[in-house]
Amino acid sequence: MNNKEINKTPKTKKHMGMTAKGRISNTIIYILLAVIIIIWVLPFFCIFLESFRCETQGMAGYVIPKKWGFDNYVRLFTETDFLRWYGNTLLIAVCTAILQTIIVLAMSYTLSRLRFKGRKLLMNVMLVLGMFPGFLTLIVLYKVLSGMGLTGPGAVPGLILVYCASSGMGYYVSKGYFDTIPKSLDEAARVDGATRFQIFKKLIMPLAKPIVIYTILTAFMAPWGDFIFARYISHAVSSGYNVAVGLWSMTERTSIGTSYTMFCAGGVLVAIPITILFMILQKYYVEGVTGGAVKG
């Protein structure tokens, strides 16, 4: 055996060993992931199937319907205020998404680009305040909104106000992203004759597309699925419900026997817009979250 072969043999063995080890660990990881996916998706799958069950309206001891149909969807729109709840939720989510995006992006740009006294202090205070759960202010908020007539039937504008009020505190991710856009671009634009607003609109916004989409998505999703604030502020008035509160009302002890399958149908309908949004925008969503880290 010459020198070349001597050198070659152990390397090849080592290489083969690592591949086999890699394959085993990959297999274990994939099996684990598959189990997690099944556990995670199963409830959604059950709800989806049960929404088509026509033979009973309450909870049953099985998942796959014996008689399939759209009865539950029809009942949802004819026997309940579901359309109104859906409309309420959509209105709240769209308004919140627009207002919150404007507030968050303006806040982030300001904290990223402008230097003013108390900037660091403001950021620290917001960071600390953000650590407290929003529900701590629930009772106070209710009192204030109630005084303004924004509870019960007027819960929709009240909820929009609640969701947008402290949204500026969620500036971290977008500020991180703005920080990665070189400041010399702003300076070049200032020399070129642009105002701060023109820089924000013509330069920063197109460059920050992923973070804008991320902000819109998160701003849309929070009110879409919110239960606690919505339940508290709309209290027992059905016209002020959002979908989460409306669906919850179907699961109360008195109604669950006749409304369970309808509840499942409502759940499916609630998931549709979020799923579609995510499927279209997921590329930007990931870029928005990881953008700062990669470019940093």
Place this chain on the structure above:
Amino acid sequence: MATVKLSNVQKVYDNGFVAVHDFNLEIKDKEFVVFVGPSGCGKSTTLRMIAGLEEISGGTIEIDGEVVNDLQPKDRNIAMVFQNYALYPHLTVFENMAFSLRLKHVDQETVYKKVTEAAEILGITDLLLRKPRALSGGQRQRVAIGRAMVRDSKVFLMDEPLSNLDAKLRNAMRAELILLRQKLNTTFVYVTHDQTEAMTLGDRIVIMKDGYIQQVGTPTEVFEDPKNLFVAEFIGAPKMNIMKANLVRNGNEYYSEVFGSKMPVDAGHCRKLIERGIDSREVLLGIRPEHVTICEGPAEDNFPCTIEVNEMMGSELHLHVDTEDGSRLIVRTPTVTLSPEQRNHLVFGEKLYITFHGKVTYFFDPETELNILS
């Protein structure tokens, strides 16, 4: 007509750090002035204060006789080229160059005319539809210059525009800048840390250190008559050799004692020394590497040293030599003057004798570091 006048300009940061001290300079119309100095000397800060990107803590800046201290950058009628080009990544080259015109709502026809004219001068016409990411470093730099050109500004500010390019491209772009300057014929303020760029581009050079101006002068002036030790060492490559010496007066003549040898001082220098009434004293002697001569053998006016490093640069040879007391000097000699035997001899460990050209020696005060002859 575009003059720039800086009077007692100061920059103090919030933490109390003074970046620029009492800066006074008058830049003439169509002059090319270069600010040069090591990192942190305040050259970029001064340029950014002229541009309006940095607030002025004290003093006044005038452009064309108008005080611009409180004017926004866009109202100062300046154009600026940044070190990292600062091209707008989402816009094409054409739109990058047209950006300022669009903000001014200039009509489409004029925009097209101005952009294509500038692109033609810079040779980037075929790149107009590309995005900046599809350009090389040199092309990006041209676009950045083009963007500044279309604005027809009174003053052109350039902040280390060539330092992101590789050495070869930097040399090529430097030559192009000289040609461009002739074509544009406007006032330029250029910042660099590279003394070669400063020497080749500037009508006048402003050498800065720690926020202070060290010297202002033409390239020849700062090279041949440096005001102080810092300027002497900063300008010229390889840098000037500095060594302790004794300047000895002998009637109307002087000689310098250095490394045990007696170097005669040039008659012109002697006159200046007598005029200033300087007697025998300790000095720091400065000699540029190209003014050190290799001698045949030992003599009164030369001294021995040993070659430590031999750098063959092609057209010239750089020798790093150690004197007997351990001081390191650099000798620069054109290879064309060396015979093959001499070249073979000039290698590590070999001993040689060197002397200085008397006419081009400099004497600095060891305490103030000022040039005694200046």
